[in-house]
Amino acid sequence: MRIGIVYDLIRWEERALAEAAERLGHEVRLIQVTRDPLWLGYGNGLGDLDFVFQRCVSYYRAMASAMILEEEGVPVVNSYQVIAGTEDKLYTTLKLAKAGLPVPKTAVALSKEASLKAAEKLGYPLVVKPIYGSWGRMIARAMNEENLLEILEFREHMQSPHFKVHYLQEYVEKPGRDIRACYVWGEVPAAIYRVSERWKTNTALGAEAVAANLPDEIKELVRRAGDLVGGGVLGVDLVEKNGEPLILEINGIPQFKNVVRATGYDLAGKIIESTVSMFKR
Amino acid sequence: MPKLSCPVCGGSLDIPEDALPGELFEHEECGAQLELEVDDQGSRRLKEAEEIAEDWGE
Incomplete structure (x- = not known):
């Protein structure tokens, strides 16, 4: 397949996705959105791509380029709608709560x-x-x-x-950790605990990533949450309150370097294979 | 490894040949955060990386 990676900055994840796609025999085109203008209604020469991964670190760049490419007929993973929904904590929590999924x-x-x-x-x-x-x-x-x-x-x-x-x-009193679960087209192939003595357990703030073997009921919760916001490739964050999982947020352009480092799982390869099989149908 | 000059201090950095446009590098000598830029002719240069913005994230 012809796979595009739409990005502004190259981080570990964008390189990992490009390398995995090439390793699996696909043609990869890297599209840095800050380089050239994106034309509205005239096409941008990307219509031959089977799909693109949206990987901008900037939300507004991600939204702008996803919208333009989708209108050009190029499927974007994740879609404009999924990225917009998951970026907004109000929208995400509202959707989850209304569907009866546990949230704080x-x-x-x-x-x-x-x-x-x-x-x-x-x-x-x-x-x-x-x-x-x-x-x-x-x-x-x-x-x-x-x-x-x-x-x-x-x-x-x-x-x-x-x-x-x-x-x-x-405020949920955590057991010294929270959970980052990776959702890939309806599956939950890898997860980590983010362990920290601080109340904020983001790895961006220094939490340690430890491989997690999640019980089936948490995996099912992640699947339902991911499906609810439109599926694709997501990072679902959960916290345990007295042993019961609550969904904190869903990330629409997830980073996964720490998941791969902690678990050794080839998540980039899984993302490529699952997304390719989605678009082959 | 090819060398490029640091736009902040004028020193030089080793940048791998397979580095991609938009890839970030730290210049250890001066601490600058730099981004690789490649023009339409394929010429490579380093520029100061953007500051982390409010809309950056996952």
Whole structure:
């Protein structure tokens, strides 16, 4: 097959996908979206590709290029719709909660006053998150009302308007770890525990990646969550509350270097094989 | 390994021949984060890498 990799910066994952695709006998075209303009409605010479992986580190570049390529008739993995949905924590949590999948108790408040009302029900500590964002950035924990008011004051003065959408969530006391499960077209081929003494367990913040052999019920939960947001290739993050899994978020352009390092599993190869078989149907 | 010059300090870096446009390198001598750029003629040069932006992530 002819496979494109759409990217802005080359990280470990983009190289791993390109190498795996070549190793499996496919033709690979690397498309750096910052290099040339993308024309609207005139085609960009990519119509011969069977599909492309969307791998931009920048959300806005990912959205713009996914939309243009899809309109050109090139299937994008993940699709514009999946990337848009999973980038938005509000949308993802809403979809999961509505479908009855377990998520931490969450409210969205659009003012300081409404945030305080939400906090009365959630109790303290609680966590305030940006609805867009990654790597644990700008996530804050309020231990009491005074903390919450300080956090809200910072957020209300941020330039980006989305910081005025306050996503407030119960604080879950973790067992020193959370879970990153890899969803690939309905399968859960690899997972890690992200182990840290800090309350934020992102590997971007120094958590240690340890191979995880997830029980079937958690794998099933990951499958259902991935299917619900539109499938493809996803990173699903979960936390255990008193032994019961809750879904925290879903990543639409997942990094997987740490999964591969901890598990030794050829995830790039799996992503290529599964995606190729999807588009052969 | 081919050498390219650092746009920050003027020193030089070894960049593998199979390095790809958009690949990031750290110049150990000056600590600069650099990105490989390849023009339409195939000429390679290093430029300062972008700062991590608010919309970067997974």
